[in-house]
Amino acid sequence: MASVGKIARRSFLIGAAAIAGGVAVGYYYYRKPYPNPLQGDLAAGEATFNPYVKIGADNTITIVAPRAEMGQGISTTLAVMVAEELDVGLDQVKVEHGPASYAYYNAAILEEGGPFAFFDESMTAEAVRSGLGVVGKFLALQGTGGSASTRDGFNKMRQAGAAARQMLIAAAAQKLGVAAADLETANGSILHKASGKSLTYGEVAANAAAMAPPAEVRLKDKADWNLLGKPQKRIDMLAKVTGAPIFGIDVSLPDMVYGTVKMSPRFWSKPVSADVAKAEKMPGVIKIVPLETNYGHGFGIIAENTWEAFKAAEAIDAQWADAEYPPDSEAIAGVLKQALGAEGSAMRDNGDVAKAFAGAPPEKIIESDYAVPYLAHATMEPMNATARLKDGVLDIWCGNQAPTLVRQLCANVLGIEQDKVTVHTTFMGGGFGRRVEMDYALCAALMAKAAEGRPVKVTWTREEDMRHDAYRPAAVGKFRARLGDDGLPVAVDMTIASPSVIAGTLRRLFPSISPIGPDKTIVDGAYDQPYTIPNYRVSAIAAPVTIPVGSWRSVGSSINGFFHEGFLDEIAVAGKTDPVALRKTLMAAYPAAVAVVEKVAAMAKWDEALPPGKAKGMAFSLSFGSWVGEIVQVADTPAGIRIEKMWIAADVGTALDPGIIEAQLISAAIYGLSAAMGQEITFADGMVEQSNFHDFDAMRIFQCPAFEVAILENFHKMGGVGEIGTPPAAPALANAIFALTGKRIRTLPLSKAVAFA
Amino acid sequence: MAVDHFARAMDDNEGYPMRLTVDGQSFDIDADPEMPLLWALRDLIGKTGPKFGCGIAACGACTVHVDGQPVRSCSLPVGHATGAITTIEGIGTPGKLHPVQQAWLEEQVAQCGYCQAGQIMSAVALLDEVADPTDADIDNAMGGNLCRCGTYPKIRAAIKKAAVLKTARL
Numbered sequence: 001m002a003s004v005g006k007i008a009r010r011s012f013l014i015g016a017a018a019i020a021g022g023v024a025v026g027y028y029y030y031r032k033p034y035p036n037p038l039q040g041d042l043a044a045g046e047a048t049f050n051p052y053v054k055i056g057a058d059n060t061i062t063i064v065a066p067r068a069e070m071g072q073g074i075s076t077t078l079a080v081m082v083a084e085e086l087d088v089g090l091d092q093v094k095v096e097h098g099p100a101s102y103a104y105y106n107a108a109i110l111e112e113g114g115p116f117a118f119f120d121e122s123m124t125a126e127a128v129r130s131g132l133g134v135v136g137k138f139l140a141l142q143g144t145g146g147s148a149s150t151r152d153g154f155n156k157m158r159q160a161g162a163a164a165r166q167m168l169i170a171a172a173a174q175k176l177g178v179a180a181a182d183l184e185t186a187n188g189s190i191l192h193k194a195s196g197k198s199l200t201y202g203e204v205a206a207n208a209a210a211m212a213p214p215a216e217v218r219l220k221d222k223a224d225w226n227l228l229g230k231p232q233k234r235i236d237m238l239a240k241v242t243g244a245p246i247f248g249i250d251v252s253l254p255d256m257v258y259g260t261v262k263m264s265p266r267f268w269s270k271p272v273s274a275d276v277a278k279a280e281k282m283p284g285v286i287k288i289v290p291l292e293t294n295y296g297h298g299f300g301i302i303a304e305n306t307w308e309a310f311k312a313a314e315a316i317d318a319q320w321a322d323a324e325y326p327p328d329s330e331a332i333a334g335v336l337k338q339a340l341g342a343e344g345s346a347m348r349d350n351g352d353v354a355k356a357f358a359g360a361p362p363e364k365i366i367e368s369d370y371a372v373p374y375l376a377h378a379t380m381e382p383m384n385a386t387a388r389l390k391d392g393v394l395d396i397w398c399g400n401q402a403p404t405l406v407r408q409l410c411a412n413v414l415g416i417e418q419d420k421v422t423v424h425t426t427f428m429g430g431g432f433g434r435r436v437e438m439d440y441a442l443c444a445a446l447m448a449k450a451a452e453g454r455p456v457k458v459t460w461t462r463e464e465d466m467r468h469d470a471y472r473p474a475a476v477g478k479f480r481a482r483l484g485d486d487g488l489p490v491a492v493d494m495t496i497a498s499p500s501v502i503a504g505t506l507r508r509l510f511p512s513i514s515p516i517g518p519d520k521t522i523v524d525g526a527y528d529q530p531y532t533i534p535n536y537r538v539s540a541i542a543a544p545v546t547i548p549v550g551s552w553r554s555v556g557s558s559i560n561g562f563f564h565e566g567f568l569d570e571i572a573v574a575g576k577t578d579p580v581a582l583r584k585t586l587m588a589a590y591p592a593a594v595a596v597v598e599k600v601a602a603m604a605k606w607d608e609a610l611p612p613g614k615a616k617g618m619a620f621s622l623s624f625g626s627w628v629g630e631i632v633q634v635a636d637t638p639a640g641i642r643i644e645k646m647w648i649a650a651d652v653g654t655a656l657d658p659g660i661i662e663a664q665l666i667s668a669a670i671y672g673l674s675a676a677m678g679q680e681i682t683f684a685d686g687m688v689e690q691s692n693f694h695d696f697d698a699m700r701i702f703q704c705p706a707f708e709v710a711i712l713e714n715f716h717k718m719g720g721v722g723e724i725g726t727p728p729a730a731p732a733l734a735n736a737i738f739a740l741t742g743k744r745i746r747t748l749p750l751s752k753a754v755a756f757a
Numbered sequence: 758m759a760v761d762h763f764a765r766a767m768d769d770n771e772g773y774p775m776r777l778t779v780d781g782q783s784f785d786i787d788a789d790p791e792m793p794l795l796w797a798l799r800d801l802i803g804k805t806g807p808k809f810g811c812g813i814a815a816c817g818a819c820t821v822h823v824d825g826q827p828v829r830s831c832s833l834p835v836g837h838a839t840g841a842i843t844t845i846e847g848i849g850t851p852g853k854l855h856p857v858q859q860a861w862l863e864e865q866v867a868q869c870g871y872c873q874a875g876q877i878m879s880a881v882a883l884l885d886e887v888a889d890p891t892d893a894d895i896d897n898a899m900g901g902n903l904c905r906c907g908t909y910p911k912i913r914a915a916i917k918k919a920a921v922l923k924t925a926r927l
Contacts, residue, residue, distance in 0.1 A: 071869030071906045233865065240870030241854070241861040243806025243845030247871060250805040258800060283772070283789065306809075307789070307796040380810055380818060380871040380905045429808070429871025430905050462811045659865060663911070667868060670907025693815040693903060702896035704909040 037101035038064065047209035049167060051103045052082055052160035055209075059188055059202030061086070062094045066104035067153070068144035068401045069097070069236060070379075070431030071667070072722040073660035076234045078153050080657065084227045085161030085220060087185040088201075095235050100403030100423040104142040108152035142404040145436055145551060147624035147720020150656055154718060162217045164208075171208035172199050222654075231659030236427065248399045248426040251386040253455040257286060260309040260459055261443050262316055263298030263468050266323040266686035267548055270297050274318040282315060284308030289450045293413055293442040294508045295468075295548070300447040306459050313461070323686025325546045332683060333371075336476045336543050339497040344539030345518040348527040351535035356491035360482045366574050368479045370563045371747045373680035375472035375552055376688075376696055381429025382465040383440040387448035388455035389414065394421045394445060395455075399428030401435040405509060409438045410445040432671070433551035437470050438509065466696060467688040470508070470550025471681055473499040475522070475559045479567040482535075487575025488585065491535035496563065498522045500542040501556070504549040518542070525557030525727050526564045530590035530622055531583075547683070553671055554723035557623040561727025562676070562734065565619035566746060569735040579618055579735065580606055592627050592651050592715040593620065599710050600629035600649035614644070617736025621727035626719030627651040627712075630669065630728040632705070632736045640755035641737060643673065643705040648725060653718040655711045662709045665725040669707070672729025674698035678751040703756065777838065779804060780847030790836025794828075795819045797835040798844065806845035806874050810903070817902035820875035821845075827882040829901075845874035848881055856926060857881050860919035868906035876902045880916050889920050 038048040045057035054062040065078035079095045098104065165185055172190040173180040176197055184191050191198045201208075222229070239246050264271065276288045276299065284304040291298045299316055303309035326332045357365070385398035387410075394414060400406050403423045411418045428435055444458040460468075475498035482491040500519040518540050527538035552558060572579040580601045587593040597620055601607070604616060613636040620629045633645040648665050655661055679696055682689045690696040730748060737754060738744050745753045772787035779802060786801045793812070798804040798821070807830055810818030814829035821830045824840035849855035854862065857880050867873045876899065883890055883898035890898070895916055904912070 071867075073868070234867075236870065237862055237865060237867055238851055240867035240873050241858045241877065242849065242851050243874045245805045247808075249809065252803060252805070305792075305796060305800040307792045307800070310812075378905060380808070380816070380869065380903070382809065428869060430869045432905075459809065462813075663865070663868060663908075666910060667907040670909070671905070674905075674907075692813055693811050694813065697815075698903060698905055699907070699909075700903065701899045701909040701912065704907070707910055 034101065034103035037099050037103050041099070045206075047205040049164035049209050050160045050213070051098070051101070052157060053086070053164040055164070055201050055205035057202050057205065059200040060094065061088055061092060061188060061201065062096055064098035065095050066098045066101075066142060067106075067149040068399065068425060068428060068431060068435065070144070070399065070401070070428035070435065072664055073234055073657065074144070074149045075236060076232055077150055077657050077660060078157055079235060080227045080232055081153055081157035082161035084225055085158045086165050088188045090227060090232055090235065092188050097425045100142060100407045100425070102142070102404060106143045106148055106152045108146070108148035142402060143436070144401040144431070145433065147626075147723045151625065151718050151720065154656075158219050159217045162219055163213050166214045166217065167208040167211050168201050168204055170211055171204040175199065175204055175207070228656050230657070232657055234660070246427040247381055247429050248386065248397060249381055249384045249429070249459060251397045251426065251457055253386065253388065256386070256455045256457055257302055257304065257451055258306045258309055258459070259300055259302045259447050259456050260306065260313050260461060261291065261298055261300050261464060262313040262318075263291070263464060264296055264320045265467060265688075266320050268296045268324055268546070269321040269686070271318045272321050274299070274316065276316050278317065279312040279315040282308065282312045285312045287450050288312070288316070289447060291443055291446050293439065293446070294409070294511055295437075295439040295442065300443055300450070300458065302447060302451055302456055306457075310461055325686070327686040328684050329682040332474065332545055332547075335545055336474060336497050339541050339543035340476055340478055340495060342541050344495050344497070344541040346537050346539045347518070347520060347523045348536060348538040350533065350537070351491070353491055353493050353535045353537040356535035357480065357482055357493065364483045366481050366483070366570055368567055368570060368746055370477040370479065370566060372475050372559050372562060373682070373748060374474045374547070374549075375675055375679055376466050376469045376681050376690070377430070377432045377434035377552060378466065378693070378696060378698065379428070379430030379432060379434050382460045382462050383434070384457065384459040385440045385444035386455055386457040387441075387444035388453070389445070389448040389451070390453040392416060392420055394448065395424065396421065396441055396445060397424040397426060398441050398444070399426050399431070399435055400438075400441065401431055401433075405438060406441045409509070410441055413442050414445055414449060432553040433555070434469065436505075436551055439468065462693070463691045466691050470504065470548040472552030472558060473501060473549040477563045479563065481567070481571050483571065483575045487577045488582070489533050489571050489575070492533050492537070494526055494538045494564070494567070495541065496523055496526060496539070496560065497541040497543045498559065499545045499547065499549050501549050501551060503542065504546075505551070508548065521556035523560060524555060525560030525621060525623055528622065529564060530593045530627075531586040532589050533586060553668065554623055554726040557621060557723070557727040558672065558675070561619065561621040561623070562730040562748065565621065565728060565731035566734055569617070569619075569731070569738065570744065573738075583620055587620075593622065595714050596620070596627045596629040596649040596651050596712060599712060600631050600647050603649065603708055603710060604631040604633070604647040606631065615736055615739035617732050617734065617739050619728035619731035619735060621724070623724050623727050624720030625653070625717060626721065626724040627715065628665075628724050628728055630725070630732040632732040634733070634736045634740050636740060637757050639757040641740065642757040643703065643733065645708070646705045646732075647708045649710040649712060650724060651712040651715050651719070652721055652724075653713060653715045655713055658711050661711055661721050664721045665709050666707050668723055668725030669729045670699050670704065672726040673733060676730035676733050676748055676750055677703075677756050678749045680749050773836075775836070777802070777835070777842060779842045780844055788835055790834055792835050793831050794821070794833045794835045794838045794842070795830040797838075798830060798842075804844050804846055808871055808874055810872070810875075814901075815903070816872070816875075817879060818872050818875040820878040820902065822878060822882060825882070825885065827879050845878060848877075855881065856922040857884065857915070857919040860915040860922055864911050864915040864918060866908050866911040866915050868908055872902060872904045876904065876912055880912070880919065883916065884920060884923055888924065890916060
């Protein structure tokens with residue numbers, strides 16, 4: 001057996017990121033419970049039971065859902081977990097995001113960070129997984145990402161509710177002088193049935209919270225759930241249909257000034273000359289300050305309103321140094337192609353691939369090159385943050401996916417202690433991985449330093465946002481297969497080259513840490529798929545391009561879903577097997593996978609013939625612990641290809657809110673289709689060429705297909721939800737276009753080869 | 758009486774006093790008439806319901822009504838905004854929702870929610886024009902409103918539901 005220690009030290013890069021956090025936080029925290037961050041900030045009459053529950057004497061029940069709400073519905077589902085065990089209705093509770101605190105670390109975000117496929121439950125894999133969970137606590141990353149929030153919260157949040165309920169019952173038993181076992185709870189009250197006496201939670205909250213937490217916390221059986229497992233009304237819906245000021249961009253504070261940024265159009269480049277005199281004299285301009293952060297260089301413009309700041313930013317005349325990376329898309333493609341020729345690190349290597357290809361007859365070999373472009377996140381809400389630095393204390397308001405990192409990096413950039421920073425996390429107008437980055441917060445913090453104690457709301461233009469992202473990296477792949485006489489693949493060799501997301505993220509968030517080891521995200525979605533092929537190799541190569549790249553909804557799986565499933569479709573065609581039947585054969589060892597493929601095929605009536613001018617394509621992807629099959633139907637119309645319908649079957653293990661899960665599956669599929677159809681970020685002279693939605697658009701309502709979704713719960717472990725619909729979307733569409741037109745498109749976006757209606 | 762502030766202050770790049778009628782209230786502001794209506798609403802008047810998304814009328818997040826017509830407030834100079842302006846905050850309140858808001862709530866449309874004020878304002882204008890819109894009507898009226906969360910299927914369902922709710926209220 002391979003030594004666990006050795007594998008852990010091989011440190012696939014997510015491990016390196018985790019260790020980086022470990023250095024910052026300290027080994028000391030391991031296994032030591034974090035203090036309850038709510039303790040110091042309670043309202044009069046309010047008591048707190050743990051970092052997730054507060055109850056006031058007036059029976060106001062507050063649940064802290066410490067994950068970022070960017071549309072995925074997490075604030076609702078986390079609150080439901082607590083409410084379920086606390087025996088209160090969702091309409092009886094207030095839900096808050098809560099403060100930045102290490103108490104809210106997300107262990108699950110890293111648990112799938114090791115070099116093991118999700119379905120690998122060998123002892124080594126399980127040991128490394130729990131080891132990474134521990135590192136997650138070292139890192140104390142209060143992060144939202146990796147589709148990990150429900151998996152991380154599922155036990156913690158339910159236990160928080162159950163423990164509070166048990167303490168409330170114990171306090172009520174004392175007060176009423178009855179046995180705890182004779183008390184029942186419902187809707188925030190405790191009832192003694194025999195006497196008819198009842199108390200509200202609020203009436204005993206203070207006494208209950210002073211008790212020791214129960215040694216043993218009893219959780220409800222799934223069969224007894226009232227709220228979990230059923231669609232709930234989202235807690236944020238009313239605010240969102242009435243235009244309530246809930247986003248970072250809506251923050252309004254007394255005495256507030258406004259601002260924007262103008263960052264170097266070439267990443268990392270310094271200004272070689274800059275004339276701000278004209279801009280400084282423009283109406284409403286208060287101050288222009290140079291900015292320097294881990295994200296590069298630029299200027300911050302402070303003005304009396306946002307519009308005046310925008311105009312002044314345009315008037316700054318600056319020249320910037322040349323790019324440190326290949327300056328245009330052609331040169332970048334050259335570097336990627338060259339990288340593909342190097343020897344990769346094999347993350348999967350079954351059988352003997354070299355031997356299997358040796359001496360194969362040429363007609364049994366298929367070879368293909370695939371490529372995908374850089375992509376922007378393009379959240380609807382452009383980047384922004386509001387900051388106030390007064391008397392050495394920083395308050396910062398922003399949507400963000402990692403409040404403890406906001407605190408740490410803002411403290412560093414200002415040279416103050418972390419306990420002088422308060423992070424107010426707002427709702428986000430989309431995240432998709434963009435709000436893992438910290439540039440918007442760092443710029444606002446530096447600008448606050450120049451604002452003489454006044455709060456400054458810093459809003460980026462769409463153009464700045466589009467041109468200063470941490471992009472989904474471009475990637476290229478070389479794919480070879482040898483077919484057997486039965487048409488099934490005997491050997492598959494996949495090599496994928498891409499700039500490293502983890503190395504890029506470390507440079508910005510933990511610049512003192514050097515990346516070590518290969519980056520697993522380069523092959524996520526290709527090396528870890530539940531197919532059995534006797535000789536099966538998947539290798540990763542990090543390409544040396546330092547344009548900032550980061551986490552984009554489903555990360556590596558957004559690339560490799562397209563590569564792997566497009567190539568599998570080619571294997572099916574070359575081997576004259578049906579794409580659905582081929583997958584079922586290859587994934588026979590994984591019943592959960594077979595079940596979703598069978599389900600989606602049945603929903604789409606895959607076996608029935610379509611009229612001329614229509615066709616279907618399918619794809620499957622296992623990502624973030626969930627198994628997803630998608631089928632797309634396209635039609636040839638005079639205006640171009642129309643995406644008519646999409647069927648999705650997903651096994652998420654345990655479905656906590658089917659309504660939100662369905663919405664997320666459709667959302668992620670549309671996100672993937674949008675990119676596949678038309679999106680790309682290209683470069684010229686070291687600068688991003690796209691700037692706004694006219695040249696980086698997304699699917700519109702008139703292009704949107706009808707959806708049919710099935711949620712399965714066959715697998716014994718819970719999977720993620722927010723990203724899993726994206727990886728199969730592009731290949732299902734490309735495979736449908738092949739079935740319709742005979743055109744095999746191996747490079748995204750598809751709009752370079754076909755027109756869409 | 759409509760006054761074209763823009764024409765009167767064309768050569769004047771400085772602030773210019775003007776009066777806006779927003780959600781039934783009058784506001785006196787001092788602004789460069791070239792300032793987009795969106796920023797006058799958000800920064801000068803404090804109406805943050807309309808959202809900034811693109812600044813070039815490409816995403817619809819800033820949609821408001823001027824005299825009942827849907828306009829992209831990010832691209833309309835405030836000096837030209839001479840009619841009665843209605844924002845998401847003027848069509849209904851949490852206690853008294855507009856039928857379109859009610860339908861949005863019942864269909865659980867929003868995810869991140871950022872584009873939804875604009876979506877709702879476009880939908881309200883559509884239903885004022887066409888009581889019982891077809892899919893093609895919806896495509897035409899809503900094509901300028903981008904949603905990155907992909908709530909389109911629910912937007913379509915909510916518009917159809919709102920048509921029913923609105924008729925029932927008449």
